[in-house]
Amino acid sequence: MPLLLNAQDYRAAARRLLPKALFEYIDRGAEDENALRRLRDVLDAVHLVPTVLTGHGERNLQAEVLGHKISMPVIIAPTALAGMVSHNGEIKIARAAERIGIPACISTQSVTTVEEIRAGAPAANLWFQLYLWKDRSLSRALLERVQKAGVDTLVVTADTPTGPKREYNQRNGFAIPIKYSARLGIDVATHPRWLAGVLMRYILTTGMPTYGHYPEEFRSSVTRAQLAERVKLENLLNWNDIHELRRWWKGKLIIKGVLSVEDAELAHAAGAEGIVVSSHDARNLDILPAPIEVLPQIADRLGDKLEIIADSGIQRGSDVVKYVASGAKAVMIGRLPLWGLAAGGETGADNLLSMLRNEIDLTLTMLGRKTPYECKTSATHS
Numbered sequence: 584m585p586l587l588l589n590a591q592d593y594r595a596a597a598r599r600l601l602p603k604a605l606f607e608y609i610d611r612g613a614e615d616e617n618a619l620r621r622l623r624d625v626l627d628a629v630h631l632v633p634t635v636l637t638g639h640g641e642r643n644l645q646a647e648v649l650g651h652k653i654s655m656p657v658i659i660a661p662t663a664l665a666g667m668v669s670h671n672g673e674i675k676i677a678r679a680a681e682r683i684g685i686p687a688c689i690s691t692q693s694v695t696t697v698e699e700i701r702a703g704a705p706a707a708n709l710w711f712q713l714y715l716w717k718d719r720s721l722s723r724a725l726l727e728r729v730q731k732a733g734v735d736t737l738v739v740t741a742d743t744p745t746g747p748k749r750e751y752n753q754r755n756g757f758a759i760p761i762k763y764s765a766r767l768g769i770d771v772a773t774h775p776r777w778l779a780g781v782l783m784r785y786i787l788t789t790g791m792p793t794y795g796h797y798p799e800e801f802r803s804s805v806t807r808a809q810l811a812e813r814v815k816l817e818n819l820l821n822w823n824d825i826h827e828l829r830r831w832w833k834g835k836l837i838i839k840g841v842l843s844v845e846d847a848e849l850a851h852a853a854g855a856e857g858i859v860v861s862s863h864d865a866r867n868l869d870i871l872p873a874p875i876e877v878l879p880q881i882a883d884r885l886g887d888k889l890e891i892i893a894d895s896g897i898q899r900g901s902d903v904v905k906y907v908a909s910g911a912k913a914v915m916i917g918r919l920p921l922w923g924l925a926a927g928g929e930t931g932a933d934n935l936l937s938m939l940r941n942e943i944d945l946t947l948t949m950l951g952r953k954t955p956y957e958c959k960t961s962a963t964h965s
């Protein structure tokens with residue numbers, strides 16, 4: 584087993600262990616992947632200025648997000664089908680998040696349901712991400728279940744009005760729901776650990792994995808080609824829906840996928856408590872700015888009115904500190920926990936999160952700062 588010393592090591596392990604179709608679904612962007620490359624370039628071009636001889640003995644990584652104290656300014660992002668990376672992957676990630684003291688956001692498109700995740704991680708700070716379905720009454724019924732499972736924070740994803748163009752998925756024969764093809768069959772057969780440890784384990788226990796939250800009458804096996812019309816994603820989602828949601832969702836409301844000051848203002852006007860400044864990891868639209876480029880203006884204008892969370896492209900603890908220094912209260916991480924999970928199951932997720940925490944701590948020590956909120960950028964975006 585090679586040493587796993589940084590996120591790229593975990594990614595390489597995931598590449599070996601997962602079928603190519605699943606690995607690329609997680610790893611890659613959209614269309615020509617320009618936005619994905621820029622994401623990294625822009626993050627690399629952000630520099631932080633140290634202060635020397637401060638003599639801080641101990642750093643304090645704690646953050647307070649929406650009234651909750653968390654152990655570091657990191658939240659697990661919602662990722663569809665995390666349960667395909669490892670058996671009961673969503674429960675494992677929630678437990679790892681609980682152990683290290685950070686929230687985990689469940690995707691509408693998770694394999695395991697919110698009730699199962701709650702049962703597996705009773706004390707976890709669970710958030711829920713909503714993709715609104717065309718039949719809003721079904722979404723409302725789902726959110727009632729979510730609330731009953733003790734979830735206080737709802738994250739409404741606003742940046743996915745339609746399915747993105749990811750050509751590699753077509754070439755690999757990967758689609759959601761998954762369709763069988765000879766190519767996919769060979770891919771799966773040549774990754775026997777995943778086949779035995781994940782797919783067969785589901786098939787022999789709970790059956791072919793499905794989108795766990797889809798209503799019973801529409802629950803389609805991920806092998807079925809068509810999702811019923813009523814549970815298609817609502818491409819007409821608009822601010823009126825957010826106002827409507829705000830009227831009856833009793834917990835906190837966050838809008839994910841905001842990249843402009845204007846939209847951040849609309850989110851505030853609609854009664855949201857927070858936003859996620861996000862390009863969805865450059866997976867949807869290939870011409871988006873890197874979120875860290877637009878974050879400072881948004882934080883500057885709305886930072887005292889909204890909880891500003893940001894994400895996309897985080898590979899190192901220093902990336903987390905860069906986002907915080909650019910105005911984020913906390914960040915979300917999507918691919919990293921999946922790499923941890925793929926490389927070593929629940930322990931892999933634990934180890935990856937500890938590694939990230941240690942890197943944040945090291946960055947602060949080197950910068951001579953006690954908390955991430957004291958760090959400053961030298962505004963050197965290229």
Ligand SMILES: Cc1cc2nc3c(=O)[nH]c(=O)nc-3n(C[C@H](O)[C@H](O)[C@H](O)COP(=O)(O)O)c2cc1C
Pocket residue numbers: 608609610660661662663690691692712740839861862863864866894895896897915916917918919
């Ligand atoms: C495999 C995968 C699945 C995702 N699924 C969802 C989803 O269901 N809902 C959502 O709002 N965002 C989804 N995202 C986006 C993440 O929530 C997050 O914005 C992004 O992954 C952050 O970038 P990072 O992966 O570089 O950390 C997904 C991302 C990945 C990598």
